[in-house]
Amino acid sequence: MHPTISITLFATATAAVVALGLTAAPNFNPPGRDANTMTTSESDRRISASGHDVTPLSRARVEELASKLTPEQYRITQKSGTEQAFCGTLLDNKKEGMYVCVVCGLPLFKSEHKFTSGTGWPSFFTPFDPDHVTEKADESFGMVRVEIECARCGSHLGHVFPDGPPPTGQRYCLNSEALAFVEKGEEVPLESRPMAIETGYFAGGCFWGVEYGFQQIPGVISVESGYQQGRIDNPTYKQICNGDTGHAESVKVVFDPKKVSYEKLVRFFLFLHDPTQLNRQGPDFGTQYRSGIYTVGAEQQAVASKVKAELATAARFSGRKIVTEVEPAKTFWPAEDYHQDYIMKTGRSCHVDLPAAFQAADIQPLGKTTKSK
Numbered sequence: 001m002h003p004t005i006s007i008t009l010f011a012t013a014t015a016a017v018v019a020l021g022l023t024a025a026p027n028f029n030p031p032g033r034d035a036n037t038m039t040t041s042e043s044d045r046r047i048s049a050s051g052h053d054v055t056p057l058s059r060a061r062v063e064e065l066a067s068k069l070t071p072e073q074y075r076i077t078q079k080s081g082t083e084q085a086f087c088g089t090l091l092d093n094k095k096e097g098m099y100v101c102v103v104c105g106l107p108l109f110k111s112e113h114k115f116t117s118g119t120g121w122p123s124f125f126t127p128f129d130p131d132h133v134t135e136k137a138d139e140s141f142g143m144v145r146v147e148i149e150c151a152r153c154g155s156h157l158g159h160v161f162p163d164g165p166p167p168t169g170q171r172y173c174l175n176s177e178a179l180a181f182v183e184k185g186e187e188v189p190l191e192s193r194p195m196a197i198e199t200g201y202f203a204g205g206c207f208w209g210v211e212y213g214f215q216q217i218p219g220v221i222s223v224e225s226g227y228q229q230g231r232i233d234n235p236t237y238k239q240i241c242n243g244d245t246g247h248a249e250s251v252k253v254v255f256d257p258k259k260v261s262y263e264k265l266v267r268f269f270l271f272l273h274d275p276t277q278l279n280r281q282g283p284d285f286g287t288q289y290r291s292g293i294y295t296v297g298a299e300q301q302a303v304a305s306k307v308k309a310e311l312a313t314a315a316r317f318s319g320r321k322i323v324t325e326v327e328p329a330k331t332f333w334p335a336e337d338y339h340q341d342y343i344m345k346t347g348r349s350c351h352v353d354l355p356a357a358f359q360a361a362d363i364q365p366l367g368k369t370t371k372s373k
């Protein structure tokens with residue numbers, strides 16, 4: 001949908017803009033949604049640092065996958081069994097490649113982290129990705145040990161002990177039967193590949209409301225508030241809040257481009273805030289509240305510039321110039337925990353105009369509600 005809709009919302013929205021954090025009720029009710037039609041599947045999705053989908057599988061799905069295992073693989077992964085020392089098929093494997101979960105295919109360990117421990121079980125000093133292996137206390141057999149499981153399917157893998165080599169000092173002790181090996185150069189199975197996800201960065205004034213807006217979009221996997229395009233590393237809110245460090249309050253949006261395009265996100269963003277205000281949004285003044293789209297790669301840069309140019313004549317902006325800066329993203333520094341999910345946690349409102357943004361970008365919001373305290 002093209003944003004030629006004539007909306008008088010700006011004035012009203014701006015009037016309705018409530019100084020940040022001063023009201024207790026959200027000023028947004030998603031159109032056509034109620035609690036019964038709420039979709040939360042996207043928000044429940046978990047993506048690891050290496051870009052793999054680590055959303056826990058349902059019990060039924062695990063059982064389906066486990067039904068294809070050999071009796072020994074089943075005993076070890078589903079019944080927390082242990083294979084006999086020096087018997088595992090992967091103990092002496094010295095090939096280059098990665099070790100994936102035999103049940104669900106999630107990559108768990110890499111050959112470069114394997115070492116000869118002499119214990120009789122394949123040993124590694126660090127996992128493929130810390131998000132892929134979960135640890136839990138195991139007090140069976142009168143011992144206190146730390147059990148390791150696959151983060152996605154919950155299969156038992158082995159244990160981890162604090163007597164490994166540098167640099168971690170950890171020894172991840174595995175059952176060969178819990179693992180499948182994918183040799184370097186072999187085709188990586190679909191279930192072992194990272195997701196094709198993309199990241200975009202948007203600065204539109206106070207990040208609370210901007211973050212909340214993006215959280216409502218189907219296909220958006222995660223949204224984080226932070227600081228960007230400034231001059232110092234690891235800035236704190238206290239340091240950026242006077243505008244001295246050059247940072248903008250921005251949000252990092254991780255999304256699935258198969259479900260929502262970057263172009264749609266840009267259009268949504270330009271209607272979500274007022275891109276014609278220079279170094280301010282609503283009641284907030286200062287360069288930290290400037291409007292910016294920080295791009296990753298030439299394609300995003302081209303898309304963002306195109307949409308910005310297209311909207312230059314949109315009725316909504318009544319001839320006022322869009323001052324949003326479009327430039328390559330510099331390091332994004334996550335904001336303090338208390339700034340994350342602020343609107344969701346507090347139910348407060350912010351300066352953003354959600355209905356206009358959803359309409360302009362033709363997005364049906366998820367309808368995630370805030371949780372009032």
Ligand SMILES: [Zn+2]
Pocket residue numbers: 101102103104105106150151152153154155
């Ligand atoms: Zn698994």
